[in-house]
Every structure is written in structure tokens, then in C-alpha cells.
């Protein structure tokens with residue numbers, strides 16, 4: 001372990017929720033088990049995962065393919081109930097899906113193809129009770145924030161992949177969620193667009209002060225986007241380590257390289273292919 005890096009939890013060596021203040025965390029994932037029913041058996045995907053997220057934090061979930069990252073995100077969104085443990089938002093459990101936890105997915109087809117850019121952002125606001133004028137103002141405001149003020153009347157098929165993801169981000173943020181859940185939102189983009197959107201996301205998050213739970217396969221993305229990185233082990237998964245990356249500095253700094261190497265080692269130990277020269281794993 002490097003002296004310069006803080007780790008909050010190492011599975012098996014301590015309880016990551018121990019010693020916290022009585023005030024409930026914004027998000028508390030407490031010894032959660034998740035899985036799916038087959039014909040007869042319950043297949044556990046996430047065995048025992050715990051972490052807490054404070055307001056305005058950016059938490060990244062990283063781990064081998066199939067370890068249950070998307071499953072965890074869906075459970076936080078309220079689509080799947082834990083089979084053991086609990087997920088609490090501001091102390092509340094038995095979560096149903098709601099606009100307080102907006103989700104941005106990886107796929108470019110998450111927009112309504114028959115609605116314009118503006119219509120895509122207005123629609124969920126209206127469904128969630130906003131009046132027509134209010135929804136219109138909020139949608140325009142958030143599309144401006146994501147750099148799409150000039151594309152309000154376009155339809156999804158007239159947008160690039162990066163623009164579609166910006167619409168999805170604007171749509172999620174317009175709901176003013178307490179937590180923005182992002183499941184590899186930039187995974188299908190080319191490296192340059194991806195890097196630009198990562199920077200833009202950081203700016204937007206700083207301006208809106210939203211709390212983010214971000215899933216990625218990329219160590220570099222985790223380091224650019226995250227405050228803390230929850231490294232998951234193979235399925236049925238648990239937390240290997242929670243690494244604080246707030247102070248890592250720019251990509252050419254020594255500490256960045258050290259933390260990056262540490263994360264690569266953790267993921268390599270889990271059998272994830274780690275290519276020495278790859279920007280993204």
C-alpha cells in the first residue's frame with residue numbers, strides 16, 4: 001500500500017461503515033447481496049458490498065466484467081431489491097425508482113427517437129409533475145448546460161453519439177436528482193469525445209453540485225471522474241478496496257502513476273485483462 005493513498009475499506013479487514021457519524025449518509029449500501037432467479041436457483045451476482053456516499057461526492061464503481069456493477073446501479077435506482085442487506089438514500093430504504101435517482105445508461109438508444117432533443121428532456125419532467133412552462137424552462141436550461149442549446153429541435157437520429165449522451169445527461173440532471181447514476185455513459189464513444197465529456201461532466205457536476213455514482217471499466221476514467229473508487233472483486237462480488245483518488249494530481253504526476261498502477265494490480269488480480277499500453281482497459 002502506498003503511503004500517499006488513503007483507503008477507506010479493505011474487505012475482510014474492517015467494516016467500511018464502522019465509526020461513521022449518526023447522520024445518515026446520502027447513500028448507504030450496507031452488506032448488500034443481489035442476484036437473479038434462474039428456473040430453480042437464485043444466482044448471486046453481488047455477494048456482499050458496502051460503501052457510503054456523501055453529498056456531492058463522485059463515487060466510481062470499477063471491477064471485472066460481470067461482477068455486478070450494473071446490477072448494483074439498478075438496485076440503487078430501485079429496479080432490483082437486495083436479497084440481503086440494505087440500500088438507503090438519506091436513511092430511507094425499500095426504494096422504488098424515482099426522479100431523485102436519475103440514470104444515464106451506456107446505450108445511445110436511451111432517447112425517444114420520435115421526440116426532439118427538447119422533447120426528450122421535457123417529457124420526464126412532465127411525467128413527474130412539472131407544469132408545461134416550468135418543464136420547458138428547466139429543459140432548455142439543462143440542455144444549455146450540456147452544450148446543446150443549438151440542437152433543441154433535432155431528433156436523436158440527427159445527433160452524434162456524444163450529443164445523444166449529452167441529451168441523456170441533461171434529461172437526468174433536469175430532474176434535479178439527489179444522485180446521478182451513470183452506467184458506463186461514455187463507453188461507446190471514441191477516445192477524444194470520451195475525454196471531452198469526462199471534463200465536461202466534471203464541470204457540470206461542480207456547477208450543479210449533484211452526487212454521482214459512476215460505473216466504468218476504465219481506470220483512467222475513474223481517476224478523472226472520481227473522488228473515490230470502489231474496486232469490486234469477481235462475481236459473486238465484494239469490495240476489494242475503496243481508494244480515495246481526490247489528490248492524485250494530473251496524469252503526468254508521480255502519484256497519478258502510482259495510484260493507477262495500484263488499481264491495475266487490484267483489477268489484474270481479479271483476472272481483468274490489463275493491457276500495459278491501453279488508455280482504457
Ligand SMILES: Nc1ncnc2c1ncn2[C@@H]1O[C@H](COP(=O)(O)OP(=O)(O)OP(=O)(O)O)[C@@H](O)[C@H]1O
Pocket residue numbers: 036037045063064065066067068069070071072217235
Ligand atoms: N436480467 C438478468 N437476469 C439474469 N442474470 C443477470 C441479469 N442481468 C445480469 N445478470 C447476471 O448478473 C451478473 C452481473 O451482471 P452485471 O450486468 O451487473 O455485470 P457488470 O459488472 O455490469 O458487467 P459489465 O462490466 O460487462 O457491464 C452476470 O453474471 C450477469 O449474467
Ligand SMILES: [Mg+2]
Pocket residue numbers: 069070071
Ligand atoms: Mg454493466
